[in-house]
Amino acid sequence: MNWLSPNFLLAAAAIALPLVLHLLRRRVTRTVPFPALRFLKTNHPRDRRQNFYRRLVLTLRCLVLALLAAAFARPFFGQPASTSARATVVVIDNSFSLQAPDRWPQLKDWARRELGNASAGDTVGLLLMNPRPSWLVPPTRDTAAALAALNDLQPGWETTRAEPALRLAADTLAASAARTRKLIYLGDHQTLGWAGTDFARHLPAGVSAVFPEKPSAPTKQQTALLSPALSPSGDTLTATVVVRHFGPAARTNLRIFAGDTKNPLHIETLDLAADETRTVRVTLPAAAVLSTAWIRFSLDTDDLPADDTVWALAPSSASAKRLVLIDPAPAGAEADYVATACNTLATLPPELRVxxxxxxxxxxxxxxxxRNNTSFTGDAATRLDAFLAAGGSALIFLDGGADQFTWLARHGITPVARPAADARVRDWAVDHPLVAPLAAANLRSLVGWSFKRGWSLPADSVEPLASWSDGAPALGELRLGSGRVLIAGFTADRRDGEWPLAPAFVPFLHRAVLHLLETGAIAVNAAVVGQPLTLPDGEPGSWRALAGPAIDQPPATAGGALTPRAPGVYEWTRGRERTLYAINVPPEESDLAAWSEGTPWTQLESTERVAPSAAVERLQLADQDAEQQSPLWWWCFAAMAVFALAELTFANRTTR
Structure with missing residues (x-):
């Protein structure tokens, strides 16, 4: 047993108080000559019981005081923090680039050598990088269990982001009381993983870091498929797929399968030039394609098989909600940017009918x-209410119209006008299914949205997707009737800013429409491993894989939002409801090129020395964590209460 505040044990000296009182009240026995009266001998047993009760009461009082002192000293089981132990965190790149030949086994062997033999009191933690930092094994003294988890771990299917996991691991080690604190980076130094890392920002003082060498074996052949598009036309169907090749010129074969059949519908030999990206269009018989639920596209196996296969849903299994209704542009707008963007998007998969x-x-x-005030007036407002009640969805751009605001107020939404100089959008909810693909493609496209005027949405009525500079919602989502509604607290024309000319305007409109139609889960380039999906509203359903690496996993209960962890075709069912999803790997991870600008990660380690006071503070924090995991102070108080009640009971008997 250990003590968090052992100084409080000095208070146990208060035990002397009942001892002194007991001695002061002790009766002096005197022998008094008295005539022989044999009946006085019957008092001797009663005197013996009184003496026993007095000693018992004394013992209970001493125990109460001792337990009180022990409770304030905060006892706990386990080993106390020691500055002689080692703390190690292994930061693991679990992206699918590690599926390249020999990379994963070699890196695990290197990490095991760096871990060495653990001693008593050492801790080891395993931290996964992707899709966001998460503990596979939190720092533990059970080093055997941590090593076993490392041995059993296999690469995942996400993309790489190194810095967030490095910073979390370093901060965890910085709070450790161990004398040696070591960070082990288990990764392949892919350019994508290090992109955006602030190498000038050092790790906390006292934390050392070790990194493996860059992969020495050159990539022989690496070709990737990007999510395909399917466009029916009469009795045929056109399949469009992008083939991205890395490295010297090579030849590969593209095969197209219907569902999980073994005989391909089409085989095409591709002679690819060095680092070529080619768009391949193949005409398939619609009768053969529409008889299955999904289409599988595969290349010959190369150095990275993870991206050699992609899936697409056949048109018959795709959602039919692809109609987009647009109201006229507001009066005074110089051009209808929304209609132009939607008509342009109608040529992209999935097909949208405007x-x-x-x-x-x-x-x-x-x-x-x-975005027009007339859409919220009279019969139009009635049709809008019926549309939402029946399950339709809407994207509403505020323009300050009286009828628009009256309609919103009737549904509990009261926008508040903002000062003209304070209408800048920021703080996006990057985990939201609408925003996540935009942030993954180009996070900078979500920065710099400014307007001459804007409106704040009520935070208690909408789910914020983006905020103004003061934190008030600028873009929000809510349910009205059976439909989903997105409300933007800004206009969609150039009367209030240049946003319609910004690079983010068309992608945002595309993602918003797909999100409302709930086709984002089956849209080309939208369903990606590691990005959230929005499942149908209501009660949870059953989620299972129909094709791909996860096909052997048992079904799981899922509802609301879900983040897929492996590519393939998935089915979500609830009663008679059935929805299919085609999930593919993130295309940016296919480039296996290692970081080419030196080894800047070796400069992350701080050269500052740790102050002695900081080491003592870490020791105290470690003991506090151990005490919180197994607190015993409340047991002391409970025992003290029991002994106090017993003391009162027996003390009353000594006074009789």
């Missing part, structure tokens, strides 16, 4: 883009 807002009931399986 149509003006009708003067009759709106089809429920559609998404509406609304």
């Amino acid at each position: 149509s003006p807002i009708p003067n009759v009931a709106w089809p429920a399986r559609a998404a509406a883009v609304l």
Whole structure:
């Protein structure tokens, strides 16, 4: 047993108080001559019981005081922190680039050598990089279990981001009381993984870091497939797939399969030039394709098999909600940027059919883009309410119109106008299914959105996707009726800024429409390992793999949002409801090129010395963590209460 605040044990000296009182109250026995009265002998047993009770009461009082002192000293089981132990964290790149030949076994062997033989009190932790830093094994003294987990671990299917995991591991080690604190980087130094790392920002003082050598074996052949597009046309279907080749000229074969069949529908030999990216279009018989639920595209196996196969849903299994309704541009707008963007997007997969807002009931399986005050007036407002009640979805750009704001207020939304000089969008919810693909493709595209005027949305009524500079929601999502509604607290034309001319305008509009149509999960380049998916609303359903590496895994219960961990075709079912999802690997991870600008990671280690006071503080923090994991002070208080009650009971008997 150890003590967090052992100085409080000095208070146990208070035990002397009941001892002194007991001695002061002790009766002096005197022998008094008295005539022989044999009946007085019956008092002797009672005197013996009184003496026993007095000693018992004394013992209980001493125990109460001792337990009180022990409780304040905060006892705990386990080994106390020691400055002679070693703390090690292994930061593991679990992206699919590690599936290249020999990389993973060699790196694990190197990491085991760096770990060495653990001694008593040493701790080892395993931290995964992707898709975001997460502990595979939190720092533990059970080093055998940590090594076993490392031996059993296999590369994942996500992309690489090194810096967030490095910083978390370094901060964890910096808080350790161990004298030796070591960070082991288990990765292949891929250019993508180190991109954006601030090498000038050192690790905390006292934390050492070791890195493996760059991969020495050159890549013989590496060719990747990007998610394909399927476009039906009459009795045929055109499949478009991008083939990206890395390295010298090579030949490979592209095969297209219907579902999980073994006989390909089409085989095409590709002679690829050095570092060539080629778009391949293949015409397939629609009858053969539409009879299956998905299409599989495969290349000959190369140095990185993980990206040699991609999946696409056949048109018959894709969602039919692809109609986009657009209202007229507001009066005074010089051009209809929204309509132009949507008409352009209609040529991209999945196919979107763009149509003006009708003067009759709106089809429920559609998404509406609304930015005109007249869309919220009279019969149009009635049709909008019926559209949302039936399950339709809408993207609303605020323009300050009276009827628009009246309609919003009727649904509990009261926007507040912002000062003209304070309308800049920031702080995006990058984990949201709408925002995540935009952030992954180009995070900078979400920066610098400024407007001449804007409106803050009520934080208690919407789920914020982006905020203004003061933290008030600028873009929010909510449910109205059975439909989903996105509300943007800014306009979509050039009256209030140059945002419609920004590079992010069309991608944002595309992602917003796909999100509302709930086709983002089956859209080309949208369903990617490591990015969240939005599942149908309501009760959870069953999620299972129909094809791909996860096909042998048992079904799981899933609802709301879900992040896939492996590529393939997945099925989500709930009663008679059934939805298919085609998931592919992130295409940027396919480039196996190692960082070519030296070895700047060797400069991350700090040259500052750790102050003695900092070491003492870490020791105290480590003891506090150990005490919180196995606290005993409340047991002391509980025992003290029991002994106090017993003391009162027996003390009353000594006074009789």
